[in-house]
Amino acid sequence: MENKEKIKQRMLREGFSIISEYDDPPNEVFPDHDHPGDQLLIIVRGSIEVTVSGKTSILKPRDEIFFPAKVVHKAKIGPEGCLYIDGERPAAQE
Known part of the structure; x- marks a missing residue:
């Protein structure tokens, strides 16, 4: 499994400037x-159930999910x- 620092570095390379654990x-x-x-979101340990547009997924370690801006x-x-x-x-600033 990727370690937390590698995940954070990847996020920075992909333009995610606010990174929290x-x-x-x-x-x-x-x-x-x-x-x-x-x-x-990239899961490190445990699980999370996420619902987007009526579709529910259970994410476990190494899973990830991307939410575009303003998607409920x-x-x-x-x-x-x-x-x-x-x-x-x-x-982006308008």
Whole structure:
């Protein structure tokens, strides 16, 4: 499995300038929301259930998901918690 630093370096190369590491507790819920810029999540440990446009996926270690700017999505952390890297690419200035 890629280590966290390699994941973060990849995100930087791909233009994600805001990079955070989260270790969320089991069963935490994130209701419908969006982001002003693009977002990329890469799972390191545990699992997360993500719903986008009515389609639900369960992501496990090494899985990733990309959310284009302003796409509404929701998530629920799995029963074992979830450690993931979150990359955000700020929206272009108009």
